[in-house]
Structures are given as structure tokens and as C-alpha cells.
Amino acid sequence: MADEAYEGFQNSSSEVSDFHSLQFVIERFVHRLSTSTLVQIVKPGPYDKDDKAIDPGSVVPIGFVDVLPLVNQLDGKGKPTKHEVVHGLSYFRLQGGKNSVICDPEIGDIGLAVFCHNDISTVKSKKEQSNPGSRRRFDMADGIYIGLCLADKPEQYISFTKDGITIKDKNGNKIIMSKDGIDCTSKRLTNTQQIIRGYGGDDSVTLGKHTHNQDNDSHDDTEKPTNPPNSGT
Numbered sequence: 001m002a003d004e005a006y007e008g009f010q011n012s013s014s015e016v017s018d019f020h021s022l023q024f025v026i027e028r029f030v031h032r033l034s035t036s037t038l039v040q041i042v043k044p045g046p047y048d049k050d051d052k053a054i055d056p057g058s059v060v061p062i063g064f065v066d067v068l069p070l071v072n073q074l075d076g077k078g079k080p081t082k083h084e085v086v087h088g089l090s091y092f093r094l095q096g097g098k099n100s101v102i103c104d105p106e107i108g109d110i111g112l113a114v115f116c117h118n119d120i121s122t123v124k125s126k127k128e129q130s131n132p133g134s135r136r137r138f139d140m141a142d143g144i145y146i147g148l149c150l151a152d153k154p155e156q157y158i159s160f161t162k163d164g165i166t167i168k169d170k171n172g173n174k175i176i177m178s179k180d181g182i183d184c185t186s187k188r189l190t191n192t193q194q195i196i197r198g199y200g201g202d203d204s205v206t207l208g209k210h211t212h213n214q215d216n217d218s219h220d221d222t223e224k225p226t227n228p229p230n231s232g233t
Helices: 018-030 121-126
Strands: 036-041 064-069 086-091 094-096 099-101 110-115 143-150 157-160 165-168 174-178 181-185
Touching: 036 143, 064 143
Parallel strands: 086 143
Antiparallel strands: 036 064, 036 110, 064 086, 094 099, 110 143, 157 165, 165 174, 174 181
């Protein structure tokens, strides 16, 4: 309403003494600082330095995301004001040197963003020690998206369990590693290189030691597999 006055945060105790007045001023400055908050990834999802969309799982440099802070602002009267989208935040990837687990953020993800003490724009651009790009402090523009905090059950994952490691994708392929060995579930398993034969127990059929059951076999089903020339196995 045009005739509705704005109500601030000052209350009846704010000017009781010099201490209370100073405390009120300090609190107002502190409340202007951005530290961390929950945000949601918005369209177009992750993108690179040329504003080109990054497909999830692409082997590319770490990109950027646009995020929407989810906790509304409140005035002294309790009236909410929604945040606008914050653009160009870098996001976290589990990577050391040239080794990485690539799991890029997706549209709709809700995670934590932290906001740096100084303007980090120059460091983001040069990837080296640099002066701050401006004198702004604790600004949402200098945020880093750390990763997912609120989410449903995943469809594909790497799980470190008390028994070992489980790897599963959304197509039903699954590898379970435990003290008893490795169990693999897949519609098809393709290997483009050599398979090195192993050895089993008395009741096992192995690649290296088994006989062939063939009709009219002159060797009475005793032929064993042999290595092809230059196989090395």
C-alpha cells in the first residue's frame, strides 16, 4: 500500500542507553553480511565460461551455476521479500590435480552456498593470486556452491558400505564388492582386451581348466582350452 509506512527493526530498548544504541547499529551492519545459505540451482544449470551449457558428467573444467537463495528476507514487521537469482557462482567438484569424481549440479538441486570475505572475481578469472576485483565484502556475488544438502534417494550411486563398495547406475547395472568377491549384474558385459584366466576349486569351471562336451568327440571329452598364439595368457 502506498500509505503504509515501512517498519524497521528498532524497538523500545534500542535507545535506552548508549550501549543499546551502539549494539543496534552493530547488529544492523552484521545483518548485511552474507555468510552461507540454502540455494536452488535454476536454469540453465551448469555452464562454462562461454555461457555454453554443460551436460552432466561431461569431462570439462569446473563451470558456473545460477542460484536462487531460498530463505526470504523479513522486514521489522515480518513482511517477506524474496531474493532474486544470483548469477555466476563457481561450484565444488571432488578433484585433486587431474583426478576427479564428476557429478555436476542439476536444475532443481538444493544445496549450500558460502560467500567469501572479499571480491573473488579476479581470482576466478585468472586462477592465480590476485587483488580483489572491488571493495565489496561478504557479497552473494562472491559465492561458491558447495553441493547438495536436501535431496531424495539417488538412482545411481557409489556407496561405501560396511562390507565394501557398491556401484549402481539407473539402467540396472550393479557391481557389489565384498569380502566374498565381486558380484556383477548386467545385461551384457563387453571386454575389448584380454581376459586373464584364473583358477577355481574342485567343483569350479574356470577359463583355464575345463573340458568340452561334444558329440562324437574322438578325445572322449578330455580336450582342454589352449591359449591362442601370442596371447600371453
